Amino acid sequence: MPDSLEHGPVTDTLNRLFREAEEADRNLMAQFTDGESSELQIEKAVAEHIAAETRDLLGFYHGYADNFLNVTQEYGRFLYQCARMRGAKRIVEFGTSMGISTIYLAAALRDNGGGHLTGTELEPAKAARARANLQAAGLAGLVDIREGDARDTLADMDGAVDLVLLDGAFSLYLPVLQLIEPHLTSGAAVLAENAFDHGNAYLTYVRDPANGYRSQALAINEGRGNEFSVRTH
Numbered sequence: 001m002p003d004s005l006e007h008g009p010v011t012d013t014l015n016r017l018f019r020e021a022e023e024a025d026r027n028l029m030a031q032f033t034d035g036e037s038s039e040l041q042i043e044k045a046v047a048e049h050i051a052a053e054t055r056d057l058l059g060f061y062h063g064y065a066d067n068f069l070n071v072t073q074e075y076g077r078f079l080y081q082c083a084r085m086r087g088a089k090r091i092v093e094f095g096t097s098m099g100i101s102t103i104y105l106a107a108a109l110r111d112n113g114g115g116h117l118t119g120t121e122l123e124p125a126k127a128a129r130a131r132a133n134l135q136a137a138g139l140a141g142l143v144d145i146r147e148g149d150a151r152d153t154l155a156d157m158d159g160a161v162d163l164v165l166l167d168g169a170f171s172l173y174l175p176v177l178q179l180i181e182p183h184l185t186s187g188a189a190v191l192a193e194n195a196f197d198h199g200n201a202y203l204t205y206v207r208d209p210a211n212g213y214r215s216q217a218l219a220i221n222e223g224r225g226n227e228f229s230v231r232t233h
């Protein structure tokens with residue numbers, strides 16, 4: 001039986017979305033890839049990003065309403081593999097954007113025999129586009145995208161969670177994880193994108209085994225602050 005990434009509506013939709021993302025984010029990405037970035041420059045850019053989103057979360061991300069800010073194909077395939085390996089039945093995603101990472105994860109749920117993904121997105125226009133993209137990929141029945149600030153929309157979570165993707169506002173990974181934490185199954189995978197290593201409270205927390213995680217940086221997409229943690233409690 002072929003997996004959902006091999007061909008069909010999932011592959012067709014992802015191919016279209018990666019083309020659209022390339023076009024929409026080209027100028028934005030050029031700012032990050034122009035020239036060599038030193039450790040110090042990255043630290044400064046991350047600090048500025050965090051200061052700006054802390055000042056005005058809605059306004060800051062509304063400024064990126066037309067940008068995908070998506071995971072790469074390589075990282076998306078890794079998400080799919082993690083969810084398959086874990087036999088995930090329930091997934092929570094912080095930061096859905098147009099739904100690229102969501103499609104990889106929901107495809108894994110379907111290939112695991114079924115399940116449910118709770119997505120979260122601050123920007124209503126993006127949540128609407130993500131829903132349409134999941135429909136096009138034939139995965140809409142597995143996903144519910146909660147619109148608004150994840151700190152509110154995930155406040156009434158219930159049920160067990162096998163995998164979490166943190167890919168929203170950089171400064172909110174720890175509070176969002178702590179909302180989901182009581183629901184994590186032992187052995188649950190927690191993947192964080194953009195968890196940059198500069199006095200990061202999230203990294204300090206998940207890298208301390210006393211908090212019930214084993215955690216390390218991933219070599220995939222190095223430089224993008226990819227952290228991989230497993231719930232040990």
Ligand SMILES: C[S@@+](CC[C@H](N)C(=O)[O-])C[C@H]1O[C@@H](n2cnc3c(N)ncnc32)[C@H](O)[C@@H]1O
Binds near residue numbers: 070096102149172
């Ligand atoms: C890096 S993008 C997510 C990319 C997506 N995971 C993908 O691969 O296509 C981050 C998204 O998180 C959303 N976001 C930021 N803060 C949020 C919050 N507090 N609650 C929900 N969504 C948030 C932003 O609007 C933005 O669309």
